[in-house]
Amino acid sequence: MLLPLETMAFQQNNAIDYNEYSGEVKEESSNKSLVFATLTVEGTNISTITNTEGNFLLKVPKQFIDKNIVVSFLGYKTKMVPISSLKPEKNEISLEVSVTQLSEININAPKDALALVRETLKNRDENYFKDPALMTAFYRETIKRRRRNVSLAEAVVNIYKTPYDIGRDDAVELYKARKSTDYSKLDTVALKLQGGPYNTLYVDLMKYPEYIFSEESLLNYKFTFDRSTTTNDRLIYVIRFNQLENVLEPLYQGELYIDVENKVLTGAIFSLNITDQEQAAQLFVRRKPARVDVWPTEVSYRVDYREKDGKWYYGYSSVFMEFKVDWEDKWFNSQYSMTAEMAITDWESVSRTERPKYRQRIKKSIILSDEASGFSDPDFWGEYNIIEPEKSIESAIRKIQRQLRRAERNSD
Incomplete structure (x- = not known):
């Protein structure tokens, strides 16, 4: 039970x-x-x-x-x-680096990369999980000004992952979160990431192909065979895609990693083509002061899938966004970067009736740094797997913990 x-x-x-x-x-x-x-x-x-x-x-x-x-x-x-x-x-x-025989690459290289992508998308219902799953995930988002951390938020979340063969969205429940923010390094603009875990969840191309590779949008891209490689001792085709020159709206470019034998997408790395700054800004900037121009200079994504018992499932994804902030009355602009990443650390199959009620789910408009409660509970993470903090992030955590302890002493 x-x-x-x-x-x-x-x-x-x-x-x-x-x-x-x-x-x-x-x-x-x-x-x-x-x-x-x-x-x-x-x-x-x-x-x-x-x-x-x-x-x-x-x-x-x-x-x-x-x-x-x-x-x-x-x-x-x-x-x-x-x-x-x-x-x-x-x-x-x-x-050890896995070496693929050159002759094998040349003989088996796909002549029609678009047809391979179509077949991979068509095989989704067969190759990916057909049962709903309750996943434990670790989520982290960071904001940096230049190279200095100014905001860090982390969370453990429950994800009710719906089967890949149905159109119903996944649901996310926030279990507990923590944060640290040094607003003194944020100028007078406080950048916040809206959407929290949903930013990473929707990078799952096989669950949400309509965001990039709908049947209509496939025709806006050129797909080409790039090279072969391996993962988990399986031969993988690397398919490169770029938007066609006559397509003016900002679309994507990147690489798809497709399992040769089973026609399965095992991972993807891609980025948004930012040719029109104003158009790109409209996609990502929700609110800003009147005297400030904010536009993205880079937006990139990554998704990795894992396999168990012949079926594949979402395992990890990340989003990286870099912005320029230009004040009307300042000589120099500021550069900020925002990173969000989520890793599945455990999961189990559940019945369809286990989907959380609406009041238990976090909203897609969530700003995690507003919901989190600080780093005052260092023992919370206990047995749960998390991504090891980078040294710079670890230093930021230790700094805020010292500040919290000082504040507690001063209030006593």
């Missing part, structure tokens, strides 16, 4: 019944860090990814410590690492 939705994925146990492992995933030959590598506990739905410095943090229930960690990354050979061989900290996992 399933527990109620609001308690099911997030029960806190008094006893620590998990082991924690941290470390770094690197390329074997060059020793460079591998960003967004996936680590999954073999035979389970428990997983995490490496951060932008290649670091990982994985919490494994003690009942699974006799299993392996499956480490995978696009273009590299998948590696199985016994959990029993890991130390609590400073683990180094090296992956």
Whole structure:
């Protein structure tokens, strides 16, 4: 019997019944860090990814410590690492580059890349989950002015993921969130990201193809075979797409990673073509002071899928947006960047009746930094898998924690 939705994925146990492992995933030959590598506990739905410095943090229930960690990354050979061989900290996992035979690439290269994309979209109902799932996800959004962190918000959310073969939207429930914001570094403009986890959820191209690849919009792009690579020891075609020159509205360009054997989209990296600043600003800027011009200079996306028992599901996505802020009475403009990312860290199949009620769901207009409550609960994350903080973010968290402690002492 399933527990109620609001308690099911997030029960806190008094006893620590998990082991924690941290470390770094690197390329074997060059020793460079591998960003967004996936680590999954073999035979389970428990997983995490490496951060932008290649670091990982994985919490494994003690009942699974006799299993392996499956480490995978696009273009590299998948590696199985016994959990029993890991130390609590400073683990180094090296992956070997997977070399694809050139003859195999040339012989099998698709002559009609658009037809392959169409077939992949058509196969969605067969290749992706047909059952609803309740997913535990870790979500993080950051705002930087130039290179300095000025705002950080993190959350654990429940996602009711509807089957890929029905048109119903996914639902998100916020369990708990925390934030830190240093408004002194934000000039007098406080940038906020509206939409929270929905920004990343809608990057799931296979669930929401209408946002980029509707049947009509496919004709606005040129699709070409770029190269082959591998992931999880499977041959992957890389299909590049660009909007046609005669299409004037801002569309997208990027790469699709398609499993050769099963015609499955395993991942995508793409960005918005920003040729008209005013048009692009209308897409993203909701409100601004009259004397300020704000426009995006870069908007890019990433989505990765994972496979279990022959079916694929959404695993990770990110959105990066860079803006210029130009004041009418200032000589220099300001540059801000906003990053939102979400990783599925656990999930289980549920019945269709488990969908949360409307009052339990967060609104699509949510501003997470307004909903979160600060970093005053450092033990909250407990057994839940999160993306290991980058050093710069970790420093920002420690700084705000010191400020909170000082404020508490002064109020006593």
